[in-house]
Amino acid sequence: METDELTAAPVADRRPAVRHGPLRPSELAEAAVLGDLALVMEVIGWFAPVGVAGIFQALAVIPFAVLAARHRLRAALVSAVAASTVAALVGGIGIMVPVAIASGLGLSVGIAFRRRWSSLAGVGFTILIVGLPLAALTDALDAASAGYRKLSFDQIKILWKLVADVLGGIGLNSLKRDGNELLNWAITHWWVSLPIGEVAIIALVAVGCTRLRAFLVEVRRHVPMPVADEAVERRRHRGTGAGAQPEAPPQPVPVRLEHVSYRYPRADTDALHDVSLTLRPGQFLAVVGPNGCGKSTLVRVLAGRLEPRTGRVERPGPAGLGLVGGTAIVFQRPESQVLGVRVRDDIVWGLPAGERPDITALLQRVGLEGFEERETSTMSGGELQRLAIAAALARSPRLLVSDEATAMVDRPGREGVVSLLRALASSGIAVIHVTHRVEEAALADEVLDMSSAVEAANAPVAPSSFGLALSPKPTPRFRVIPSLPRAEPFPRPAAPARPATARRGEPLVTLEGVGYVYAEGTPWAHRALEGIDLVLWRGEGVVLTGPNGSGKSTLAWLLAGLTMPTEGTALLEGEPIAGQPGRVGISFQHARLQLLRPTVMADVRLGADEDRARRAMLAVGLDPDVMGARRVDDLSGGEQRRVALAGMLVRRPDLIVLDEPYAGLDDEARTSLARTLEQLRRLSGVAVVVVTHDLDNAEVLGDRLIHLDNGRITSEDTLLGQP
């Protein structure tokens, strides 16, 4: 399943599962994130050129509509109020009012959709809950403040006078007279004219918003409702302690699984097939296996979030996920599991009011001394994972589960996390570390190898992030295309693919004295790159590596022409790279952001004909007949990266830059991707720059290995022809 498996949750009903009571985790999370999305659109609209600004501001309606269509009113209202508040903090009334109006419009559209009202009723509802209150508010404000009234009318008068002068100038004097009279009437009767005008505008907007319904149908069809967290009993730590605690204290270990299998609703095969294991306190168990073998499902069973369909789970008490003395999980994506703005706040996030952990000691234990006041948004992936472990330890868990916590972290970070897990096990906690890297199992007491489970179940089945259970994946997922010359197993072919002669003539890319400073001149300025000199040749393969925060990604953006260096020059055949879009392709770690069309073929075809699109898909190992019609949201992270790669190839770029192409991929998928890149370079002469902290198979990826540290090139090695 690759990266998406971790976010997988069972798909079920599309109606809001909850009808009353406080917000559940999924509701709170969507309320916050979708409110933010609307706010971001408003902010972009603010900074965008005038014509485009209005579009973005109108788009801010959509997140609220989606939220109200998916969840109950309580979530939508909380989101509207919270987003308006944050908007006021970001930019005052000028941005709060549009966000508030957008939230009202979105809410009314979403509610009308969820309750299956007719379009007409929906428009009426919008007028009722947005138009009338807005009109009343304006009237109240105008009544309270004659100054405000005068100010707004003067603006209107000024504009009208300009129009009237034009009308008079071209001889439409009667129109000018009528207009004058109408305006004068409207101004003297402002308490009628203003509300009528506003309600009319809102009615027009509401009619426009009915077009959103088709969009909401698409969302309902393709984005499943979160239900995983609703399956768990509700536990809250009310400050008053009003008996909301579960009766039995958590006792997650020792735990014994006997022939446990699990199948997600609407899936054809088991996600977890016949697993047996025992885990005692102080034991360190590593669970290894490729993507899609059911590792994440196993984690959910152990955490008590899923009840197995067959087999038995024995433990002395409840798993107590997130409770003191219960089960704690550390997930794969570092930045998504940190919930506090400051390190200190994150550790105590969600702790019962009485608990006051020794934050300094916890941070010391995970190797983050002195991080108490750091803002979490400034920390690296490895640091964030340590922080997540510290937050888990604040609950003194008896069972600690790392659900691929090392998958997105660089090598030193990974080693640190694994040895930390080892130390925690030695101190008496039962620890499970799920990983697809066999070498990380070395420190474990026991290893559960789940690769055979794949063969047994014969298919990866855990539904991936969106809608997979609705459209099960065909297997095999990457068909090897017979017509392409199959690359030899590693290492690379004996004859160098790119003879030394290719270096004669003009270099492809020249970087001279390139430096980059983010937010230069502000208090938040920070230097990412300094004095980079680099030359790339046609058909060359270069691996750029370095620790988190070394400036790798910034360099990737510069090479792709997405940002201009703040110092020095970045040229592609003598011209600035930024001025030549299309000649350099870039693939981001989260490839979904660069897929612009809903289906694979439609996306690859952007700016090319179908024939070329098919060839590009074949070149990256995707069968156009199988994959072409698939929705990009249904693909795994690795598949999405391949689609993005095909989308670049149709434009025949001279250079392809890949940012962390391996993140979250298992060995098989990595090998296959490396082989694809190697073939591309050999067959089409495109230069490839791979930015990665993961140096396995580096020799297949390129001829040169460049180390970055602290924004500078520290060393350069030749990979080709080494003994």
Added chain:
Amino acid sequence: MSDFHVLRYVPGSSVIHRMWAGTKLVWFALVSIGLLLWPTWRAVGVGALMVLGGFLAARLPRGVAPRLPRWIWLLFLVAFAIAVGASGKPYVHLGHLRIGFGGLDQFALFWSIAIEVLALAFLVSWTTPLADLAPALGRLGWPLRKLRLPVDEVVGAVALSIRCLPLLLEEGRVLSAARRARRSSAKTSAREMAQGIEDLIWAALSNALRRAREIAEAIEARGGVPTIAPETHPFELRDGVLVALTLAGMTAMALLRA
């Protein structure tokens, strides 16, 4: 888009920095309301005194000032021209040209108020650690809590929104870069443009919902939605002084409106 410095804290130890976040929020809210209710030059003057005083006291580095995109000045110029072209007395004669400054007055007043409110919002966010904002709101919300409104839930959502805003801004940055990298040189029709916008929304939405799902899992792994612990930042003399000054300013705005 990397230059969106929204809600970013500038560390410092000035009087304003040390104040309770709630005091600054009240300050911000009251001055905004005052300017909205009594939009006169005198009120703008009173507001400007408070905002400038705040900036001087906060001792922020000069680099915090946001750099405006170039088109803003163009927009400003157009609005200025409209205001001048359509206005009345008083007139200034430049040779044969007669320029009226009557409308300019209203134009300048409108923009002064907008800029003043924005400056105050920036001042509050630059001098207040982000983590302090939501708890302060929760404490300020006690009257609403008395009415049995779910204040804590809103405060929790505000805190989570503030935490997630940088993530979404970063995704927005990547999204727009990806579009730039793939923009086609061929001319696009209006229909294609509409399609492009719909696709953009899908990508943004699909990412946001996925992000929300991961965050929901993380919340659950910490035992569910918590109640925010009541904050106990002391309300000191400096807070009292600022509140008193703000109330005095409001009174001045109201009295000087004539």
